Amino acid sequence: MNDTFPKLSSIKVKNFRCIGNEEVTIDLDNTPIHPGKKHPAKNTILRAYELAVSSKEMTIDDFHKKEIDPDNLPEVEIHTLVDTEVIPKQGSQSLPSGKNIFLVKERWKWQNINAKPKRVSWMETRTK
Secondary structure, three states, X not given: OOOOOOEEEEEEEEOEOOEOOOOEEEEOOOOOOOOOOOOHHHHHHHHHHHHHHHOOOOOHHHEHHHOOOOOOOOEEEEEEEEEOXXXXXXXXXXXXXXXXXXXXXXXXXXXXXXXXXXXXXXXXXXXX
């Protein structure tokens, strides 16, 4: 593993455009980029990433089958590896040094069109 952090690790998408309720997970550690013809799934993953990191509102075109289903709302989850140097220290909390990295998980969920997503994040400790 390259020791350059932060590092995008994976992205999970479900109920977004052509991706239905079965979550699609892309592990970015060993994923080559395939230039070439447009493909709906490739464009969908890129659009999902763009909307999540910018926390933008969705249009009806971004909902699976262009329908708002309250039981199957669009979700994007992004995992990023970071080391202890880039995690903000809160209060007197001490973080392990040296051999630990953290997996930061963030999930965005859109409730409706023209609405900002709800965002939740959490961390897990990983050892190098």
